[in-house]
Amino acid sequence: MQKVGIGIIGCGNISGAYLKAMASFPILDIKGVADMNAEMAKAKAEEFNVAARSVEDLLRDPEIEIIVNLTIPKAHVEVGLRALDAGKHTYSEKPLGINFAEGKRLAEAAKAKKLRIGAAPDTFLGGGHQTARTLIDQRVLGTPVGGTATFMCPGHERWHPNPAFYYEVGGGPMLDMGPYYITDLVNLFGPVAKVAGFAFSPRTERVITSEPRNGEKIPVHVATHVAGALAFQNGAIVQVGMSFDVAGHRHVPLELYGTEGTLLVPDPNHFGGEVQLLKKGGEFEIQELSSPYADGNYRSIGVADMAHAIRSNRQHRANGDLALHVLEVMEAFQTASDTGTTVSITTVVDRPAPLAASLVDGRIGQ
Numbered sequence: 001m002q003k004v005g006i007g008i009i010g011c012g013n014i015s016g017a018y019l020k021a022m023a024s025f026p027i028l029d030i031k032g033v034a035d036m037n038a039e040m041a042k043a044k045a046e047e048f049n050v051a052a053r054s055v056e057d058l059l060r061d062p063e064i065e066i067i068v069n070l071t072i073p074k075a076h077v078e079v080g081l082r083a084l085d086a087g088k089h090t091y092s093e094k095p096l097g098i099n100f101a102e103g104k105r106l107a108e109a110a111k112a113k114k115l116r117i118g119a120a121p122d123t124f125l126g127g128g129h130q131t132a133r134t135l136i137d138q139r140v141l142g143t144p145v146g147g148t149a150t151f152m153c154p155g156h157e158r159w160h161p162n163p164a165f166y167y168e169v170g171g172g173p174m175l176d177m178g179p180y181y182i183t184d185l186v187n188l189f190g191p192v193a194k195v196a197g198f199a200f201s202p203r204t205e206r207v208i209t210s211e212p213r214n215g216e217k218i219p220v221h222v223a224t225h226v227a228g229a230l231a232f233q234n235g236a237i238v239q240v241g242m243s244f245d246v247a248g249h250r251h252v253p254l255e256l257y258g259t260e261g262t263l264l265v266p267d268p269n270h271f272g273g274e275v276q277l278l279k280k281g282g283e284f285e286i287q288e289l290s291s292p293y294a295d296g297n298y299r300s301i302g303v304a305d306m307a308h309a310i311r312s313n314r315q316h317r318a319n320g321d322l323a324l325h326v327l328e329v330m331e332a333f334q335t336a337s338d339t340g341t342t343v344s345i346t347t348v349v350d351r352p353a354p355l356a357a358s359l360v361d362g363r364i365g366q
């Protein structure tokens with residue numbers, strides 16, 4: 001299959017994971033990397049033996065078909081719109097935008113130009129989550145009932161070298177970690193119909209404890225503790241807790257209930273992990289994984305799937321409709337909290353197609 005030219009914009013913390021994983025997808029042809037800070041691009045280019053170029057130069061290159069946007073959340077839509085204007089498909093890190101209105105603008109621009117948008121997370125394509133998907137599609141849970149989705153930690157200022165964006169609008173635990181959990185829930189249970197939620201910030205500033213900004217104070221502009229519930233169109237009700245204010249806890253990341261059983265889904269921020277199933281009356285049993293891409297960090301598999309989809313003229317899995325639905329759902333927690341009401345979700349999305357169990361590792365195809 002003819003390779004697809006890729007240009008990467010944003011060469012910070014996560015770009016190394018992409019550049020490393022992209023090497024395992026032969027369809028991806030990296031034509032260069034760029035950053036508003038040329039030094040960042042130069043450093044990644046040297047490390048991964050690719051070309052450091054300017055943003056403008058990437059956007060002008062006719063051999064580049066997809067711009068992979070690894071900038072910070074508040075730049076996602078601005079950079080995405082520039083890519084679309086330049087006639088490129090665009091795939092962005094999560095969240096799609098810092099609010100639903102902005103995400104919609106990007107989606108509408110893509111539709112008008114007949115170009116694709118894609119977005120992280122793509123971890124739901126990992127072997128752990130695809131195995132859970134297969135089990136649910138085999139109806140091992142019976143009628144879906146509910147579940148819990150939990151991400152709680154003391155905050156990213158402990159490890160990220162430049163963590164201020166996590167506390168700006170577009171950050172916070174819901175927009176930062178929610179995409180992994182809610183995207184996987186849509187993969188497993190389908191679209192969300194309604195959201196109930198509460199959100200607040202116990203602190204107005206945080207102190208960085210990572211290097212090189214150790215000791216620096218950063219202001220908090222978002223809710224850092226969010227709790228609520230999702231009512232899915234399939235009837236299930238899932239409790240959600242996302243926090244940057246919890247010292248420690250003992251919840252599993254994701255568990256799902258049906259009338260006939262309970263499924264423990266591995267951490268949606270990773271590709272693999274243990275899938276456990278309890279059938280009514282029995283005990284939890286570890287399930288053999290039925291899908292590949294479980295043994296490492298395959299961040300960029302969503303880009304590879306999009307590249308194959310472009311060549312074979314099918315829908316890609318980590319697509320803009322899915323990301324926009326997830327963004328609307330995430331924003332609804334804050335709206336529900338502000339208004340004291342439940343919020344009906346307006347976007348409807350199909351579950352992304354499961355990955356065929358017969359896929360050969362490194363050659364994602366149909």
Ligand SMILES: NC(=O)c1ccc[n+]([C@@H]2O[C@H](COP(=O)([O-])OP(=O)(O)OC[C@H]3O[C@@H](n4cnc5c(N)ncnc54)[C@H](O)[C@@H]3O)[C@@H](O)[C@H]2O)c1
Binds near residue numbers: 013014070071079095
């Ligand atoms: N760090 C992680 O572990 C991690 C994991 C998964 C996803 N992400 C997501 O990846 C994205 C990037 O995160 P990061 O941790 O790499 O951030 P970062 O701050 O380390 O890097 C972002 C880079 O983008 C560049 N940039 C910002 N605005 C730009 C613009 N308008 N044009 C060109 N370059 C621009 C910055 O100069 C910086 O080098 C975020 O959306 C984040 O949520 C990060």
